[in-house]
Amino acid sequence: MTLEILTADSLAPLRHGFFTRKGGASSGIFAGLNCGTGSSDQTEIVAINRARVAEAMGVAADQLTGVHQVHSSDAVSITAPLDPKPKADGLVTATRGVALSVLTADCQPVLFADAQAGVIGAAHAGWKGAQAGILEATIDAMTDLGAARENIHAVIGPTISQRAYEVGPEFFDIFLDEDPENTRFFAGGDGDRMHFDLPGYGLMRLRAAGIASAEWTRHCTYFDPDRFYSYRRSVHHKDPDYGRLISSIVL
Incomplete structure (x- = not known):
């Protein structure tokens, strides 16, 4: 099966993609393109999946690099794949390939690009990381490289x-303590439950950082x-x- 790769015009002409689970070698609950080395999927099958992604990105398998994600606000600047992977949730580079x-x-x-300066970034932003500032930290790391x-x-x-x-009321309180205006990212649910708009919150943080543009592909993983x-x-x-989805960008 052919890989399915979602792209965005704003990141063009740089090669990039948000890969779906289609076109992978994994089976069972992992069926598809599981790229999570931390999952209990077969190591050799995950390696095959990652090699397919690397080929689609036009790089050797050992040049597809990431970090040990820990829901932090830490972003690292790299010039080559690192082993062991640093604990971080954002990474940036100005190195081609x-x-x-x-x-x-x-x-x-989240994928980032300043094509004019030749600087790119990628971030893993759950609610903890987004609130802690991983999106802003990734942008700052890019500007340190000349973006x-x-x-x-x-x-x-x-x-x-x-x-x-x-989410529950304790989750709501965390965001209310940060900024009372964060109530706009919550909608009512059953009883004391609410529904949190994670991409809406992410877009707000990105736009407040003063970058050229920020958008969401509007694909929901759950549904x-x-x-x-x-x-x-x-x-x-x-x-x-x-399984784990992979998203990638390269100069």
């Missing part, structure tokens, strides 16, 4: 939508199981594990 990547399964995958804030374009890929993201892995859906289905 190094494909930056992040893994997600409901959290926001101009007003020329940086950012795109949020497939992530969990507000309709699927039910499209044929195309996307979803951690929350796996919990609801009582699956023992779940």
